[in-house]
Amino acid sequence: MHDLTQLLLNGLSTGAVYALFALGYTLVFSVLGVINFAHGAVFTLGAYFTYFLIGGAAGANGLLAGLQLPFALPFWLALPLAGLGAAAVALLIERTAFAPLRQRSADPLLALITSLGAGVVLVNLIQLLVGAESYAIPTGALAGLPAAVRLGGAQVRSVQLLLLLVATVLLSLLTLWIDGTRSGKGLRAVSEDPTTARLLGIPSDRMIQIAFGLSGFLAGIAGGLVGLSVSIAGPYFGIGYGLKGLGVLVLGGLGSVPGAVLGGLIIGLAEACVPADLSGYRDVVAYGFLFVVLLVRPQGLLGRVLPSKV
Amino acid sequence: MHTPRPLRPLPLALALLALAGSVASCRGQRGDQLRLGAGIALTGNAGLLGQDARTGLDLARQRFAQEAPQLELQLEDTGSDEAGATVAFRRLINAKPVAIVGPSLSQQGFAVMPMADRARIPVIGVSTTAEGIPQIGPFVARVASPVTVVAPRSLAKAVQLNPGIRRVAVFFAQDDVFCTSETRIFQRAIRAKGLELVAVQRTSVQDTDFQIPITNVLRSRPQLVVISALVSDGGNLVRQLRELGYTGPIVAGNGLNTPNIYPVCQRHCDGLMITQAYNPSLENASNRTLLAAFRKGRAADAVPPQVTAQAYAAYQVVHEALATLKGTLPKGASLNSLPLPELRQRLLKTLLAGTYQTPLGELRFSPDGEVLQREFSVARVSMAADGRSGRFVLLP
Numbered sequence: 156m157h158d159l160t161q162l163l164l165n166g167l168s169t170g171a172v173y174a175l176f177a178l179g180y181t182l183v184f185s186v187l188g189v190i191n192f193a194h195g196a197v198f199t200l201g202a203y204f205t206y207f208l209i210g211g212a213a214g215a216n217g218l219l220a221g222l223q224l225p226f227a228l229p230f231w232l233a234l235p236l237a238g239l240g241a242a243a244v245a246l247l248i249e250r251t252a253f254a255p256l257r258q259r260s261a262d263p264l265l266a267l268i269t270s271l272g273a274g275v276v277l278v279n280l281i282q283l284l285v286g287a288e289s290y291a292i293p294t295g296a297l298a299g300l301p302a303a304v305r306l307g308g309a310q311v312r313s314v315q316l317l318l319l320l321v322a323t324v325l326l327s328l329l330t331l332w333i334d335g336t337r338s339g340k341g342l343r344a345v346s347e348d349p350t351t352a353r354l355l356g357i358p359s360d361r362m363i364q365i366a367f368g369l370s371g372f373l374a375g376i377a378g379g380l381v382g383l384s385v386s387i388a389g390p391y392f393g394i395g396y397g398l399k400g401l402g403v404l405v406l407g408g409l410g411s412v413p414g415a416v417l418g419g420l421i422i423g424l425a426e427a428c429v430p431a432d433l434s435g436y437r438d439v440v441a442y443g444f445l446f447v448v449l450l451v452r453p454q455g456l457l458g459r460v461l462p463s464k465v
Numbered sequence: 466m467h468t469p470r471p472l473r474p475l476p477l478a479l480a481l482l483a484l485a486g487s488v489a490s491c492r493g494q495r496g497d498q499l500r501l502g503a504g505i506a507l508t509g510n511a512g513l514l515g516q517d518a519r520t521g522l523d524l525a526r527q528r529f530a531q532e533a534p535q536l537e538l539q540l541e542d543t544g545s546d547e548a549g550a551t552v553a554f555r556r557l558i559n560a561k562p563v564a565i566v567g568p569s570l571s572q573q574g575f576a577v578m579p580m581a582d583r584a585r586i587p588v589i590g591v592s593t594t595a596e597g598i599p600q601i602g603p604f605v606a607r608v609a610s611p612v613t614v615v616a617p618r619s620l621a622k623a624v625q626l627n628p629g630i631r632r633v634a635v636f637f638a639q640d641d642v643f644c645t646s647e648t649r650i651f652q653r654a655i656r657a658k659g660l661e662l663v664a665v666q667r668t669s670v671q672d673t674d675f676q677i678p679i680t681n682v683l684r685s686r687p688q689l690v691v692i693s694a695l696v697s698d699g700g701n702l703v704r705q706l707r708e709l710g711y712t713g714p715i716v717a718g719n720g721l722n723t724p725n726i727y728p729v730c731q732r733h734c735d736g737l738m739i740t741q742a743y744n745p746s747l748e749n750a751s752n753r754t755l756l757a758a759f760r761k762g763r764a765a766d767a768v769p770p771q772v773t774a775q776a777y778a779a780y781q782v783v784h785e786a787l788a789t790l791k792g793t794l795p796k797g798a799s800l801n802s803l804p805l806p807e808l809r810q811r812l813l814k815t816l817l818a819g820t821y822q823t824p825l826g827e828l829r830f831s832p833d834g835e836v837l838q839r840e841f842s843v844a845r846v847s848m849a850a851d852g853r854s855g856r857f858v859l860l861p
Binding site for chain 1: 507508509512513516667669671673674676677680683684696697698700701704705707708709710725728729731732733852853
């Protein structure tokens with residue numbers, strides 16, 4: 156019983172990060188039909204923003220060596236601000252890497268390359284400014300919380316529980332917004348058919364910007380939380396999560412918000428089920444599962460088969 | 466009437482630049498000016514290790530700048546994977562160096578040291594400690610003592626300090642050749658001591674979240690944990706082990722042997738035991754020089770990381786071997802008077818035959834390029850109360 160609880164907690168806390176990450180991909184994919192490969196870099200930036208907002212100093216190996224903000228915010232305030240900073244960067248990416256191609260009616264696939272380019276530029280910019288060293292959000296940032304707690308006989312780190320909680324709240328809010336607000340419905344309309352949505356008076360461009368902003372915000376929050384949980388292992392630390400997020404996106408169904416959540420949790424649980432002595436092969440299990448699911452349901456678990464238009 | 470064509474400023478400027486470049490290039494080859502290549506990881510997950518090495522190379526370059534022969538250091542970033550190292554080494558080989566120092570990781574070493582060996586360029590490993598590195602080829606040597614010599618010492622010390630230990634768990638990064646090599650040595654030593662290996666967990670150098678493997682291991686109630694990983698993954702592993710309630714001793718391998726782990730595992734780094742190939746309190750002239758140079762602009766009691774001392778030693782060994790070689794040439798002859806292939810061949814022979822008083826203590830080499838080092842110690846990491854700074858305290 157304890158083992159099952161431990162397995163569930165391990166899987167859910169890991170899966171929540173994947174889900175949060177994949178949601179950013181999903182929001183952009185749903186309105187543009189392309190994957191934003193700069194998403195991992197925005198996630199990384201969110202972690203760095205959080206680190207600096209809580210009073211962290213730049214290391215010795217970048218142009219900003221030793222730089223420190225003149226104030227230090229508590230983590231709970233720094234995290235949403237970092238999310239907003241990441242959202243601003245995501246909007247900038249939309250303006251520079253996506254909008255020009257869209258305005259020229261370029262093949263949407265070209266945006267894959269421009270977003271990849273934007274991601275590479277961002278990661279290298281981070282390295283140029285603050286170096287390649289690891290940064291850690293101090294373990295005392297969650298003052299008052301114990302390092303780990305025991306739930307039903309299982310041991311879990313408090314930060315993992317916080318991650319699970321924040322992810323659940325954000326996913327619920329996002330679902331409520333999409334289903335229950337005018338702008339949320341507008342986003343759904345654009346994702347269904349941008350041309351018809353435009354004819355109906357829905358500002359497609361604005362909806363796309365909202366999708367990017369939200370996607371950046373979620374990435375920033377996820378980056379800050381993961382940075383707190385496992386430290387910021389240099390400018391490239393978002394890449395691994397980015398790859399896993401892509402897997403989750405495809406497993407859940409491209410462009411499906413509930414699919415991203417379900418996919419994240421399934422991959423998290425699949426990894427948690429890997430026997431102890433084979434834990435180094437977790438990715439094989441996760442991607443193997445993805446492979447099998449796609450053989451049976453190429454559209455993903457909750458994706459739709461789009462009718463081909465003649 | 467023929468009108469003279471006006472001078473075009475851009476082509477003229479380019480031509481002048483090219484001329485200036487070729488003159489500078491000729492000057493560079495005159496006298497005893499030789500090029501030393503260095504391929505180290507400045508980016509990626511081994512970037513921290515490489516930055517330590519760069520500090521050592523810079524300090525050595527400054528130390529030997531006024532002594533013949535003059536070495537021009539060409540530094541290339543290998544990144545932290547084999548592909549990056551291959552590009553960097555190709556660039557270095559094309560730059561016609563007299564020798565190359567690096568790369569940072571054994572995993573990269575197995576990919577690129579054969580390239581240097583085939584080009585018959587002496588290549589000196591700085592932190593490549595996996596088994597089999599010097600055996601790659603006759604032109605391959607290293608100043609980093611092999612894992613077979615280093616790893617068992619910290620394990621022995623941990624058992625000596627905690628004689629009740631019976632149950633040992635091992636973590637290792639399965640996608641790094643150094644870590645897999647090191648864990649084999651650790652596991653062999655664990656069995657040789659009659660200890661019970663209760664769990665062996667494979668991880669990846671790319672991993673950051675270890676909740677799952679740690680909770681798996683803690684179920685087997687280990688009394689000692691032994692880790693073979695690199696800085697980022699290993700530091701996170703140590704931190705999360707402590708956060709999830711493990712309170713016993715932790716022995717870490719050479720991949721975590723740098724103060725760069727402090728920001729990763731913070732106060733949880735405290736108590737980590739690691740074998741040291743570098744003893745900062747070693748009394749010899751070379752170490753005193755390194756310490757004095759390292760402390761400029763740093764705290765008065767700052768000590769260089771092991772890799773910094775190893776990189777310094779690698780530069781020193783090449784420089785001193787070249788100076789010895791020059792002493793064997795006819796009076797007035799410069800090293801550059803030798804054809805480069807012959808110079809490299811004779812450098813290798815001289816280097817392997819020499820004895821060097823370095824910050825690592827006395828170094829010699831076996832005929833196949835393996836370093837023979839005598840000074841080792843085991844350190845325990847002691848973190849300050851704020852968890853931001855710490856020290857490697859040598860155990861008696």
